[in-house]
Amino acid sequence: MFKHTGPVVIVVALVTILATAPAASASEPQEIQQFNTSVSTSLAGAHPDLTTTIRFAHGNGIPESKDIVVALPPGLLGSATAMPQCPPELFHKSAEGEPGGCSPETQAGIARLLLSSGQATPAAVYNLVPNAGEVARFGLSVAANPAFLDITVRTRTDYGITSSSNNIPAGGMYYTSLTLWGVPAEPSHDSERVINCNGPCEYGAHSTAPLQPLLTNPTTCPGTPLSTHLSMDFNGAPEEYLTAAAELPSTTDCGGLAFAPSMALLPETSQADASSGYLFDLSVPQNDDPNGRAVSQLRDAVVTLPAGVTLNPSVANGLQACTDEQFGMGSTAPPLCPGASVLGTTEVDTPVLPAPLYGHAYVGQPLPGNTYRIFLDMQGDSLDVKLEGRVTPDPVTGQITATFENLPQAPFSHFKLRLKGGATAPLATPPACGQGTLTTALAPWSGNPAATPQSSLMTDFDGHGGACPSPLPFAPSFSAGSSSLVAGANTGFMLTLGRDDRTQYLGGLSVHLPAGLLGRLAGVPLCPLTRAGSGTCEPSSQIGTVSASAGAGGTPFTLPGTVYLAQPRIAGSPASLSVVVPAIAGPFNLGNVVVGADIIVNSDGSITTNSDPLPTIVQGVPLRVRRIGLDINRTGFMINPTSCERMSVTATITSTQGQAANVSSPFQLADCQALAFSPSFTANTSAHTSRANGASLDVKVAQVPWQSNIRAVDVQLPKALPTRLSTLQKACAQAQFAANPASCPPGSVVGLATASTPLLAHPLTGPVILVSHGGEAFPDLDIALQGEGITLDLVGNTDITKGITYSRFETLPDAPITSFELKLPEGPNSVLAANTGLCAPKATITVRKRVTVRRHGRTVRVVRTVEQQVPESLVLLTTIAAQNGARIAQNTKITVNGCATAAKAKAARKKAKTSSRARSKQR
Numbered sequence: 001m002f003k004h005t006g007p008v009v010i011v012v013a014l015v016t017i018l019a020t021a022p023a024a025s026a027s028e029p030q031e032i033q034q035f036n037t038s039v040s041t042s043l044a045g046a047h048p049d050l051t052t053t054i055r056f057a058h059g060n061g062i063p064e065s066k067d068i069v070v071a072l073p074p075g076l077l078g079s080a081t082a083m084p085q086c087p088p089e090l091f092h093k094s095a096e097g098e099p100g101g102c103s104p105e106t107q108a109g110i111a112r113l114l115l116s117s118g119q120a121t122p123a124a125v126y127n128l129v130p131n132a133g134e135v136a137r138f139g140l141s142v143a144a145n146p147a148f149l150d151i152t153v154r155t156r157t158d159y160g161i162t163s164s165s166n167n168i169p170a171g172g173m174y175y176t177s178l179t180l181w182g183v184p185a186e187p188s189h190d191s192e193r194v195i196n197c198n199g200p201c202e203y204g205a206h207s208t209a210p211l212q213p214l215l216t217n218p219t220t221c222p223g224t225p226l227s228t229h230l231s232m233d234f235n236g237a238p239e240e241y242l243t244a245a246a247e248l249p250s251t252t253d254c255g256g257l258a259f260a261p262s263m264a265l266l267p268e269t270s271q272a273d274a275s276s277g278y279l280f281d282l283s284v285p286q287n288d289d290p291n292g293r294a295v296s297q298l299r300d301a302v303v304t305l306p307a308g309v310t311l312n313p314s315v316a317n318g319l320q321a322c323t324d325e326q327f328g329m330g331s332t333a334p335p336l337c338p339g340a341s342v343l344g345t346t347e348v349d350t351p352v353l354p355a356p357l358y359g360h361a362y363v364g365q366p367l368p369g370n371t372y373r374i375f376l377d378m379q380g381d382s383l384d385v386k387l388e389g390r391v392t393p394d395p396v397t398g399q400i401t402a403t404f405e406n407l408p409q410a411p412f413s414h415f416k417l418r419l420k421g422g423a424t425a426p427l428a429t430p431p432a433c434g435q436g437t438l439t440t441a442l443a444p445w446s447g448n449p450a451a452t453p454q455s456s457l458m459t460d461f462d463g464h465g466g467a468c469p470s471p472l473p474f475a476p477s478f479s480a481g482s483s484s485l486v487a488g489a490n491t492g493f494m495l496t497l498g499r500d501d502r503t504q505y506l507g508g509l510s511v512h513l514p515a516g517l518l519g520r521l522a523g524v525p526l527c528p529l530t531r532a533g534s535g536t537c538e539p540s541s542q543i544g545t546v547s548a549s550a551g552a553g554g555t556p557f558t559l560p561g562t563v564y565l566a567q568p569r570i571a572g573s574p575a576s577l578s579v580v581v582p583a584i585a586g587p588f589n590l591g592n593v594v595v596g597a598d599i600i601v602n603s604d605g606s607i608t609t610n611s612d613p614l615p616t617i618v619q620g621v622p623l624r625v626r627r628i629g630l631d632i633n634r635t636g637f638m639i640n641p642t643s644c645e646r647m648s649v650t651a652t653i654t655s656t657q658g659q660a661a662n663v664s665s666p667f668q669l670a671d672c673q674a675l676a677f678s679p680s681f682t683a684n685t686s687a688h689t690s691r692a693n694g695a696s697l698d699v700k701v702a703q704v705p706w707q708s709n710i711r712a713v714d715v716q717l718p719k720a721l722p723t724r725l726s727t728l729q730k731a732c733a734q735a736q737f738a739a740n741p742a743s744c745p746p747g748s749v750v751g752l753a754t755a756s757t758p759l760l761a762h763p764l765t766g767p768v769i770l771v772s773h774g775g776e777a778f779p780d781l782d783i784a785l786q787g788e789g790i791t792l793d794l795v796g797n798t799d800i801t802k803g804i805t806y807s808r809f810e811t812l813p814d815a816p817i818t819s820f821e822l823k824l825p826e827g828p829n830s831v832l833a834a835n836t837g838l839c840a841p842k843a844t845i846t847v848r849k850r851v852t853v854r855r856h857g858r859t860v861r862v863v864r865t866v867e868q869q870v871p872e873s874l875v876l877l878t879t880i881a882a883q884n885g886a887r888i889a890q891n892t893k894i895t896v897n898g899c900a901t902a903a904k905a906k907a908a909r910k911k912a913k914t915s916s917r918a919r920s921k922q923r
Contacts, residue, residue, distance in 0.1 A: 045293035047182035073226035074160035075218025075409035079352030104205035114175035156330030159408035271463035275553025277421025296444035308430025314551030319586030393620025433468035504655035516641025516814030532566035532578035535592030605813025644672035672884035694830030731779035839899035
């Protein structure tokens with residue numbers, strides 16, 4: 001497909017031959033009276049004799065022609081290597097009519113000249129050894145002076161042949177008719193083949209050279225005449241510039257041209273999911289039979305690689321692109337592309353050149369709408385052929401299609417493209433074992449149906465034929481932990497996961513942090529979801545960085561990114577993460593890759609983060625993600641637990657094939673005992689109690705920052721505040737509470753709780769609900785705290801023994817709480833009763849007393865058990881345990897609010913009662 005480089009050289013040689021025809025001078029520059037070309041056959045791919053005739057108008061003055069340029073139609077080719085070449089020293093002898101000149105085997109044609117002197121003379125056209133920098137060179141004698149024709153290829157346009165003759169010597173021509181032989185060694189040309197010109201030229205020599213074609217017709221049949229263009233100017237008259245055009249009949253019978261290319265694909269390694277070099281070898285068998293016809297040349301090549309052979313992100317390590325200016329499309333100068341843009345090497349074998357052309361493949365600078373461009377350069381024999389193609393990966397599968405269009409109309413036998421291998425190869429092998437197929441659509445210039453040769457590719461597990469496990473293994477690596485190991489301290493958090501080649505690709509991640517490893521949402525502006533989804537969050541929302549490594553092989557390409565805290569995306573979440581990685585790989589900017597993750601605060605206060613599916617392909621490039629590193633490093637955002645127990649960071653990593661791997665990383669802190677622990681605990685109740693509305697209790701806990709967090713609180717209520725059994729019977733069923741605390745019956749809601757934490761901008765509040773677990777156990781006192789997308793369930797196990805209520809909160813979250821308030825109000829659903837006045841509470845006790853009784857007429861003293869009321873201290877027996885193991889036990893006095901008011905009311909009632917009795921007696 002790319003091998004048109006070789007044919008370009010062939011075209012150059014042919015142009016050189018044609019250029020000899022215009023080597024003439026004119027008389028006074030008036031006009032070109034005649035310019036025409038003709039061929040002995042117009043059959044496509046045949047080897048015609050080509051005759052060019054030029055006749056000039058002439059007058060009195062005879063200025064010398066200066067420059068003569070002839071441009072042949074594209075596809076009309078010649079091969080200067082189809083016959084021997086005459087050395088310069090021998091050609092000069094032939095030009096001067098001396099013996100020992102060019103051999104008959106080097107004669108390429110014959111010219112018939114009418115000189116300005118009126119002399120009519122033939123002139124042999126010889127195939128000469130080109131000078132340095134020349135593709136080919138032809139020579140003939142004009143009035144005993146050598147004239148040279150330099151051959152170039154129109155690399156800027158159609159790769160056709162152009163012949164230039166500069167500064168034609170004295171002895172100009174009025175008329176020339178130049179015939180180039182299609183097969184120079186053909187015996188039919190012996191009558192015009194020069195033996196020697198020592199004196200009058202003698203003809204009739206026989207060539208012993210092989211019968212090889214010098215000229216070949218185009219292998220396309222446009223249906224319209226082919227154009228040859230002539231231009232010339234003159235010495236002494238630079239303002240005179242003459243042009244002319246001649247037509248050749250259109251080539252015919254393209255349908256009879258053969259075209260049977262084949263394609264071979266050879267990988268550097270057959271190992272699956274590996275970085276690999278590849279050899280693409282396109283072969284087009286040629287027909288050099290002088291009596292036959294050439295095969296059609298290749299016009300368009302579309303090559304689709306086997307499924308799974310994809311672009312490899314590892315190639316982006318240090319990759320640069322070659323700009324159009326550096327590549328110099330259309331220029332004969334070597335490319336100036338940077339070495340870091342080289343993808344591989346090129347090689348073209350052509351039957352018309354003595355040696356192959358060699359060059360390189362480069363990454364082309366991306367253009368809008370044409371991201372993946374490839375430049376091919378091939379050099380040799382003073383020729384530089386440059387081609388441009390495009391690579392189109394499937395946006396869903398990554399399967400690659402390479403396309404090269406309007407290739408030069410020139411023959412080649414082999415084109416080889418070797419894409420580099422090693423750790424940073426541009427291509428990777430399929431991720432699974434099996435056979436793949438390279439397909440092609442190779443369209444010839446003849447217009448016949450495209451050829452579709454194929455090539456098979458086998459992939460194995462170890463590069464030596466080993467079978468792939470089914471399914472592929474999935475054992476990702478995982479490590480995570482705090483950057484600081486000091487309990488209760490500000491910290492960063494780092495997480496890394498990865499996979500090896502030939503394992504299932506990473507698909508998703510769910511991470512569960514140890515209890516107490518928390519983030520401060522307060523003070524961090526949450527990125528709006530519209531911006532979070534596009535990866536355009538403000539820097540004020542940044543909480544960390546990320547790195548992602550992708551690509552097959554030992555050197556995957558690593559990209560940095562940013563982690564932002566964003567608004568919650570789902571109900572029950574306080575926030576989400578927007579992980580943004582700008583996909584800038586070498587010269588390619590593929591936009592932002594954004595992965596969202598939901599932050600969930602579990603009912604026990606621990607945090608779980610669930611990511612979206614990880615990206616697997618970006619703009620047609622399968623990522624083959626190898627490693628992800630996350631660093632939450634915003635100052636003061638993360639805070640360590642205050643417990644030094646052995647814990648772990650756990651995670652579930654899923655693959656793109658749906659397999660899950662449960663992984664963990666040990667987590668344990670130090671210096672817990674250095675944390676202070678001095679929470680305050682107060683309680684109060686109201687003196688206004690009644691049988692209908694029961695009693696109230698208001699408990700408050702406060703703590704200063706940077707102390708150990710509270711782990712458990714055990715409370716024993718005084719007998720003066722017993723639990724109301726009628727309220728316990730209204731408890732919410734456990735299943736109903738678990739489904740939705742708000743659905744519990746109103747009678748089960750006995751209070752309200754509020755908790756303030758420096759981690760959140762607003763307090764958490766929620767109902768206090770009696771929850772039944774069935775059986776004979778007393779209902780629990782559950783606190784459902786809610787706020788900012790968080791729901792915490794604080795469970796207080798309740799027990800009642802001999803009229804005394806015990807409430808134990810044994811598993812409080814390891815979170816800093818500056819204040820906590822629990823309100824159990826009076827009312828129809830009050831959970832507490834009052835057996836006595838709370839202003840001067842008395843406890844009923846059982847005592848044994850000796851009393852006097854009469855039995856059978858006698859007075860005796862006996863011992864009896866009786867109940868009596870005594871003053872009672874209204875206190876909560878409180879035990880508070882810290883996360884670091886510290887414990888505080890205290891008797892918390894319950895303050896009774898409103899006692900003075902209650903005493904006055906009692907006195908007023910007593911006075912009113914006394915007055916009522918007095919009035920009754922008076923009546």
